[in-house]
Amino acid sequence: MLSVLTTMASLGVGALPASAAQVVSSSYSHAGGALATKVTADLSWLNRSVQLGNVQFYVMPSHCARFNFWGYWGKGREVADIYSERICTTSSTGGWYSFGSETLDGSSRVGGISKVAIDVIDETHNGMNTFTTYRE
Template sequence: MLRRRLAQAGVAIGMLAVAVLGFSPAASASPTSFVAKAVHANGAGALAVQGTGGLAWYSRSVTLTSVKFYANAGECGYLTAWGWQGSALLDTYETGLYCGGSAGQWFTIGNIPLDGSQVSGGITKVEVLVDDYYHYVTGYAECWRTNSVCTSGQF
C-alpha cells in the first residue's frame, strides 16, 4: 500500500515537472541562420562576396542548410565552414572558387554537414568565412549553440 502511494506521488510529481517545464520558454535558443559578407573599404564600400544559409543543430553535429554564395561583378571568392568545440576544430568544409562574372551571381551550394560526433558535447560553435579572393578581405559569421543569434564582421 505504501509503495503504491509513493509510486502515485512520484508519477504526480513527474507530471507536474513536465507540465511546468513544457510551458517554460527555453533559456536560450540555437541560432537558425547566418549571413557572412566581405565588403570593400573596411566595410564602407561595395559588397564583394556573401554567404547565407540556415543552421540545423543536432545533439553533436550541425548542418548548414540551403547555403548560397554571392560573388559581385568582377569578384571571386569561396566559403569555408568550421565546427568547433572550445578551441578544438572538429570538422571543416571549403568550397571551390566562385566568380561573379560581369554582372554578379548567386551560387547554390546546398547543405553542408559538420560532424562533431567524435567528442562528447559535439560542436558548440560554427564559424562561416567568406573570402574575397582578389582583395584579401574575409567576412565571418560566428554562431554559438547556446546563443540566439550569430555575430558577424570582417577582417
C-alpha cells in the same frame, strides 16, 4: 527511411524542432560599401553535429571568392570543416550560387560541436570577414 535514421544516428544528429534553424550569414564589402561576397545558410544545431541547409553564395562581378564553415568543440579545437571551391565571376551582374545542404560532423566528440565560424573571403582584394555563433 530506417537507413536515413541510422545514418543520422551515426553522425550524432538527433531530431530537433524545425524552429531550431537560424539564418546565418557572413559578408565582406569593399571600403566604398559595395558588397563583394556573401554566404548565407539555415543553421540547425543537431545532437552533436550541425546541419547547414540552403547554402547560398554571392560573388560580385569580376571577382573571385570562397567560403569556409568551421565546427569547433571543447576549448576551440576544430573538429569539422567545409570549404567551397574558388568561384570567379566574369559577368557584369555577379551571381548567386546554391550549394544545398552540408553537415559539420561532430559525432566523434563528447558534447559535439559547440561553435561554428563562417569565413567569407574576397580573393580579388584579399579581404575577409568571419561570423561566429555558439550552441546555447
